[in-house]
Amino acid sequence: MNTVTMTEIKELARQTGNTPMAVLTDLIERGYQLVEDAPIPKGNPLTSSKDATALWKATKQKVAEDLYQADPLVRQLIDVDNAYRGFAQQPKQSVVKRDEFGNVTGTTKSMLTGASQKEQAVLMAAIRANYNQGQ
Structure with a gap:
C-alpha cells in the first residue's frame, strides 16, 4: 500500500x-493511505559550531535550489551570478607563507628545487621587507 504524509500533500497542493483537501481526497481514492510525519526531535541537535555551520550551508543550498526551480527570475539571476563569478579574476597564490602578523614563516615550494627565479625574488623581497620593518 502506498503512503503519503501531510508534508507531501501540502507540497503537491x-x-x-x-x-490540500482536494489532493488528499484524490490520493485516498487512488489507494494511498495518510500517515503521520516523523516527529521533530526535541532539544538542540546542534552541539558544535561545525554542526551549526553544516546545517546552515545545507539549508541555504536547499532554499537556493527550491527558488531556482520555482522562480524564473531567481533562476536567471543565479545563472548570471555564476557566469560573472566564472569570469572574475582568481586570487593569485603566493609562494610566501605568513603568520597572523604578516611575518614570513616559510614557503609553499622548495627554493632549491621547485621555485622559479621570479618566485625566489618574491620571497627575498618579502624577507627584506620583513627585516626592514623590524628595524
Whole structure:
C-alpha cells in the first residue's frame, strides 16, 4: 500500500494549485493511505559550531535550489551570478607563507628545487621587507 504524509500533500497542493483537501481526497481514492510525519526531535541537535555551520550551508543550498526551480527570475539571476563569478579574476597564490602578523614563516615550494627565479625574488623581497620593518 502506498503512503503519503501531510508534508507531501501540502507540497503537491502547492505544485498543482489545488487545495490540500482536494489532493488528499484524490490520493485516498487512488489507494494511498495518510500517515503521520516523523516527529521533530526535541532539544538542540546542534552541539558544535561545525554542526551549526553544516546545517546552515545545507539549508541555504536547499532554499537556493527550491527558488531556482520555482522562480524564473531567481533562476536567471543565479545563472548570471555564476557566469560573472566564472569570469572574475582568481586570487593569485603566493609562494610566501605568513603568520597572523604578516611575518614570513616559510614557503609553499622548495627554493632549491621547485621555485622559479621570479618566485625566489618574491620571497627575498618579502624577507627584506620583513627585516626592514623590524628595524
